[in-house]
Amino acid sequence: MQVKRIMSNTATSDLAKAEAFYGDILGLELLMDHGWFRTYGTNEKMTVQVSFGTEGGSGTPLPDLSIEVDDIEAALARCEEANVAIEYGPASEPWGVRRFYVRDPFGKLVNILQHE
Numbered sequence: 001m002q003v004k005r006i007m008s009n010t011a012t013s014d015l016a017k018a019e020a021f022y023g024d025i026l027g028l029e030l031l032m033d034h035g036w037f038r039t040y041g042t043n044e045k046m047t048v049q050v051s052f053g054t055e056g057g058s059g060t061p062l063p064d065l066s067i068e069v070d071d072i073e074a075a076l077a078r079c080e081e082a083n084v085a086i087e088y089g090p091a092s093e094p095w096g097v098r099r100f101y102v103r104d105p106f107g108k109l110v111n112i113l114q115h116e
Helices: 015-025 072-081
Strands: 029-033 038-041 065-068 086-092 097-103 109-115
Touching: 015 029, 015 038, 015 072, 072 086, 072 097, 072 109
Parallel strands: 065 109
Antiparallel strands: 029 038, 086 097, 097 109
């Protein structure tokens, strides 16, 4: 057996909020739309990962999601333009990433990061 994909599912009655945050701000593609269930991602190869922790590092709470981007400053600018509150950072961490935390429209803490 081989795990091919891991998806995070969040309950919501307002799918437009998901489109605004994950589609418009983070630039993920709408990969599947059943009307009642939508999946955002990229058609590029993504690796399968699942993480567990007692904290998020640097004394921060453990985020619900970590999303790696190729341009952290562009992601930060998009969040600021959309008036998404930055809850931590941006910070360059000792383990080699630059990151910031925001909450998505559903209250999930999202760690947006780029390897330095």
